[in-house]
Amino acid sequence: MADLTTNCGGIVSPNPFWLASAPPANSGDQVMRAFDHGWGGAVWKTLGTPIQNVSSRFGGLHYKGTKAIGFNNIELITDRPIETNLKEIAEVKRRYPKHAVIVSLMVETRDEWQDLIKRSIDAGADGLELNFGCPHGMCERGMGSAVGQEPRINERITSWAVEFSTVPVLVKLTPNVSDIVPHGMAAQRGGAHGVSLINTIKSIIGVDIDRMVLEPRVRGLSTNGGYCGAAVKPIALHMTAGLARHPDFNIPISGIGGIASWRDAVEFLLLGASSVQVCTEVMLRGYRVVEDMIEGLSNYMDSHGMKTLDDIVGRAVPSYSEWGELDLNYETIARIDPETCIGCYDCVVACQDGAHQCIYPGDNGARVPRIDESECVGCNLCQIVCPVPGCIEMVEVENGYPPATWNQHVATGAALRPKKGAH
Amino acid sequence: MSTTLPHAPLPADRAEAAEAFEDYKPPLSPGHAVVEANRCLYCEDAPCTIACPTHIDIPTFIRKIATGNIRGSAKTIFSSNILGMSCARVCPVEVLCVGDCVYNHLDQPPIQIGKLQRYATDVAFAEGWRFFEAGAPTGRSVGLVGAGPASLACAHELRRLGHACTIYEKRDVVGGLNSTGVAPYKMRADRSLEEVEWVLGIGGIEVKTGVELGRDLSFEALEAQHDAVFLGFGLGPDSWLEAAGSELSGVEGAVEFIEGMKLGTPDVSEVRRAVVIGGGNTALDAVRELVRMGIASVTMVYRGTEERMSGYAHEWKAGKLEDVKALWQRQPVGFEGEGRVTGVRCVKLGQDRQPIAGSEEVVPADLVLLAIGQGKLGELVSGLDGVTVERGRVVVGPDGATGRPGVFAGGDCANGGKEVVNAVAEGKAAAQAIHRSLGGN
Structure with a gap:
């Protein structure tokens, strides 16, 4: 105790x-x-x-x-x-x-x-x-x-x-x-x-x-x-x-x-x-x-x-750090577990209207949404609106870029990964 | 002191292990549990807690589910009711805690207290949490007769107070009706045995099976070996209907039949039409179980009216939805058949409960279960100075004391046949009284 x-x-x-x-x-x-x-x-x-x-x-x-x-x-x-x-x-x-x-x-x-x-x-x-x-x-x-x-x-x-x-x-x-x-x-x-x-x-x-x-x-x-x-x-x-x-x-x-x-x-x-x-x-x-x-x-x-x-x-x-010290090359994307997804599409509408337009209705009428991973910015909005515990996971993507903060980028020109969702 | 649990193993192919006996109140998912817990109004001096015979602090255990303190939630439950896992399944919550939820006075459904209790206690069992330790040894010992809920609750409480305990059980199987009598769609025998082992985990409770009071152990020896005695031997065998043909094969006692189903696999392959005689909760359990065993036609035959049946209305409602039929105001007067029963001869009763002349009819049946009550075992102790037995029940005061110093009783043998939760409450109260009688505070 x-x-x-x-x-x-x-x-x-x-x-x-x-x-x-x-x-x-x-x-x-x-x-x-x-x-x-x-x-x-x-x-x-x-x-x-x-x-x-x-x-x-x-x-x-x-x-x-x-x-x-x-x-x-x-x-x-x-x-x-x-x-x-x-x-x-x-x-x-x-x-x-x-x-x-x-x-x-x-x-x-x-x-x-x-x-x-x-x-x-x-x-x-x-x-x-x-x-x-x-x-x-x-x-x-x-x-x-x-x-x-x-x-x-x-x-x-x-x-x-x-x-x-x-x-x-x-x-x-x-x-x-x-x-x-x-x-x-x-x-x-x-x-x-x-x-x-x-x-x-x-x-x-x-x-x-x-x-x-x-x-x-x-x-x-x-x-x-x-x-x-x-x-x-x-x-x-x-x-x-x-x-x-x-x-x-x-x-x-x-x-x-x-x-x-x-x-x-x-x-x-x-x-x-x-x-x-x-x-x-x-x-x-x-x-x-x-x-x-x-x-x-x-x-x-x-x-x-x-x-x-x-x-x-x-x-x-x-x-608790400053924004300028956060790693801009850290990349996450959303993954939906098709086994537990209940097909409410709340993530679809949230992503389309409120975020970066990378989640779409499932193909051929399937109720499990499709995520365009090349456009997903890893914002968490879909996970926040999802009603099913653990259904949407934010997973880290290995993109080959070493960590680089905004401060490092400004000071030393550290390379930043290409932007996503900036269409 | 060691804990021993020499119970007989359960056969894997017993009837209740079949899929037909899946939960009729399925468990809540973690997400649903949190949503339901947050609906709770967290009443002060809560009616649900008052309604619970063991007075579990229900609003507190529910709040702890809402905050994610599941361990604390389970501790709150078990602090009041050490058999909180089985009670979550077998309690008639509709007439106890849930029935008194204040939401019943609002236009919203009452809190699913039983399911929330099941959620917290299931997590506790899955995680292997233990909450209680034995008290410092007092050097005193208590002998308990019967290994059902009353004795288990009593013994656990006595161990917390430091007294040694020995439970004497005449069967090979421990757990009492939780193991042998409760409808399997509420509680399976294996869960009951798991719970017994968990309770005995406190240590220092010796269980001797195959020891029957009056046969293998005299009351005098029991008293001589222990500083106090708790009687929790429950009820006796099914009451029998003395009528022509009752010796036919296929006429059985309901309690005995249910026990056979929980501990084995009765052969009902030839049974097309079953009749259960009686209108109490054993009869209701029996008809619902027979339906689940795949018997095409199940009929309850009761001498009273639907309104006056002693079984719980919510159980009968569920039975009706499962296509159980009922014949009200029927008195069985004999059984038809040669060797094997083929039907029950009944007469109709009028409003004056007297047979109506010329109303005799035969209800076809190839299985008839008698659920018209159980014998009382009070005669086991009826000759003892200071012990009063009335209509087979051991008479006790509010704390379980009989008139004989050092002898206490609780559960069905004293209350005549109530719920598991009543047995737990009575066993626990008796433990406190025993403790005081042994000089404790």
Whole structure:
């Protein structure tokens, strides 16, 4: 059995699965129930001056019969008194000393930061997370993503927090920026012990086409919210990997964004996250989802001979390269297994209309499509649309050309294979 | 301690190995399993789990199929039901988990829970996964009578708790009705034996076949040799219809006939018309099996009405689709023939269940199976202080305890004849009670 003990920026937990700062980590009762289900840590719902929320608050992106593949919210930070939260944090730490409680904070002035940091640590916080990410409501008040989008302010507030704190400080980054790297670097310069990313993405989840009002609707109006859930994972993976592979960025990452199963968590760990945070899947399915996450990760690690999280964290980062470093002479083509093909022709229409016109209806009425291998560019589209597992395989072709990247071609004139599909 | 399984080998040409007995609920492909698993609503306090006598955490095992954690899925199933592989095949899911799926209240079909359970457990068997280890030895030993599902589930649970186990089985074949009685289109004897070996893989369960309680082993000796006793000896032989001609060749007990088919190859080459007497699930299994054996005309003769038959409605519906005929409200009163049966003499019953005068008729048959119940074996223990036997059943409390200290019972001998999954639940509960009686927590 793999050892899942986690250390993310000095915050230690029995496993890498933390509740993200959000409704599931809103109260002591919830966090304790979550720990009973197996969660290794929890980032408390952001403390600050308690706010007043609207109803309604959440919206779901439903897609082809599947509910809430994406999700957004216009809820703000905690609406409960700071004293109540701190008292419950202390109670949780007293009862669950081995689990990580990270307190998320969002206030304005230096004095406020100092005061709330001290009180949080006095309550027993194992770490702090600075909420520089919230993309609605708080940013208009000069907090949340308004801080996260300004590297100088991020660095300054981070340095205050690090100065006042005796426990590790994570900075939660907003994805609502064109490049995540300057923002991660600002947190690092400020002295942060790690970063958490991503917070939610500015979004409009949908429009009620009969009322002609955005969702979620608050009387006759709505506003942009924060997008999250399974659908945001690719964006979060990109930002996580973007920091993890940067040569000057060297603090730990807590990965967030669309983690709904152990597989998603493995992807974040492979791309450099040393803990993961989950919110939406818990909101949709409950704390109980963590059992499969822990077991699935453990089974995965066992099957790959991994003993500790050190064996997995960052393992796929070296595979993230620049386009100019990819081998232009690597050639693949699609092969259809006639035994398993069911003759839907979805690959034919996808290739003809959406790709490079090399897949044709079968000869003499046969339902197994024919591939013109001399024109197939190896784009994968047919494999992506094929409904039959394993039916279309992308196979490597030996074309006699030694590997050559675009950068090598530009620098040294390395020979490139003839183009295919450029008819 | 060693595991021994001295069962008799199955003949390769037994009837159930023929193609006629292919699955009537074929397995899901991996792709279909994932699609079906993702349909599951992952209910909290799920009705399906409540409906399952072993309370398998069904939403969790299904979610694990959806996430690709098949190993974890199988572990979830076996943690609650060590015979989860056979139960996936033989459970009447239509009246248990699937029957209570919340999709039944929506305009969509319920989740195919049995098939998903079969998918996960089949992968586990194919991969050779094992999940449980024996507990630290307690120095206590338990004797179990009968090698069917109740005893197997009980023994496995007792081994996890560290108690040594010896199972005494009067037959040469282990596995109980899974091996000898369940319709082969649901569960073949070889799969049942494979499952028994997998269960015994925990180690420390000795199986002694050919040992019959009261014949080869006295109850006193059994009690003397063990710190506790579990009775899981099931039901007795087919009940017999005492009527003129019942001694004719071709009049057989249904359970005995099915056993012959699962463990061998009964000769039905001369049979054109078969009649099964009864309206319970054994009768339904028998008629469907006879159809698959190629018998041209198969008729069920039942004294009650279609609405009141005790067999499962979904099984009878399937039987009808397979061209099984039925004669309702018929009372067999004798058998025709010389040497070999040629027909069943019946009278019609009225709404008052009394014979209607002048209604006698002969239903032609060259094979007649009696599926009118099985004898109860309670008399094996009826003379013992503290053990109560009522109508042949061993009377037990909710945890399987009889009134005699250290003696527990479960499965058909106590419940009168229910499903495999009930036997597993009762065996497991009894194991916990035995553990407590031996001083465990």
